[in-house]
Amino acid sequence: MKNEPITDWNAFLAPYGQAVEELKVKLKGIRKQYRENNNHAPIEFITGRVKTKESVLEKAEIREISLDRLEEDIQDIAGIRIMCQFVEDIHEVVKLLHARKDFEIVIERDYVTNKKESGYRSYHMVVEYPVQRGMDVKKVLCEIQIRTLAMNFWATIEHSLNYKYRGEYPEELHARLIRAAEAASLLDKEMSEIREEVKEAQVYFADKKKN
Template identity: 65%
Template sequence: MDQNWEEFLTPYNQAVEELKVKLKGMRKEFSKGNLHIPIEFVTGRVKPVNSIIEKAALRNIPLDKLEIEMQDIAGLRIMCQFVEDIHEVVRLLRNRNDMKIIEERDYITNKKESGYRSYHIVFEYPVQLINGEKRILGEIQVRTLAMNFWATIEHSLNYKYQGEFPDAINVRLKRAAEAAFQLDEEMSQIREEIQEAQHLFSNSKRATVEKTQKD
């Protein structure tokens, strides 16, 4: 396996790049239709080799079983402004016919003990290679900007403490998670006003661009 990592990861890289284009295309469709855009932005990555090996050792996954037992080698993240947008994005993903949803994990309704919130979708995606079709597993995480901010900080601290957070850090992280969720709740309460303001701003910006082009 050591000598074949590049070949092994090729379909995963291709899947991430293709899906980033497709998901960003969804965002453009909403924009062209002058509709509220549930997707703020999309990112994606293929798990580095050292991370794959570490996780395989931690989970007792044989390297020759990675394709079927490790679900997040290909990972994408969809950021949303509002919690309601997450549910809309999940609905849109369920309706796609270019991927098969294998599993859904709702860590928003059922947050993790740490305070982590996000919506995870494990999917199967067909990649077209020169030797035929290759179906790979991947994971899409859908979360708000506030949830992502907390998760990024928690992930960074995890590297320092290797998952064994001091009690004081644990308490503060949980408080921060609740504060982030409360921010999302407050934004949901004024969601219509925010969307209206964004709509007016977009129309004004579009009108200015069109006027400049005519002049």
């Protein structure tokens, strides 16, 4: 590892924070358009975050990334998470993102169709997003994760446990996580079976709120 070349971490992370905020506004705009047209919005809600200096350095150390290669080799310094009600919504959001012209998709990983061995399911995109900084434009990488609420519940729990066990789970706990992932997947399948009824009920409820 090289000596740390970054002296001003606030300045280094600022473009990533701007990218996250701008993408959140744009994605919320998509959701708003669907709802204003009384259509089911494939986006339920959006969250975003920027890794801290400590988190960036920890990942660089674990993956043996040179500190002068952080911008290129750590793809999730900026992160957006898009939550969906149904698995079908994930694929709709992917299409919407492919149609956009304000960023370039550089990597896609479909862990919905091809789940990880651990049971993890989500759709990942890494996009190169141009941020206007004064008179200059800086392109930063941002990871977008698209998942259902059930997928997110499982992944959030697994992420917390992974910090404790560093991926080396006791055998019984690992088996329980696999079963929990299967249960989350079954929930998504059941919800997909009744999604038309759910969507109709949501439209009805939205109309009642307006009156």
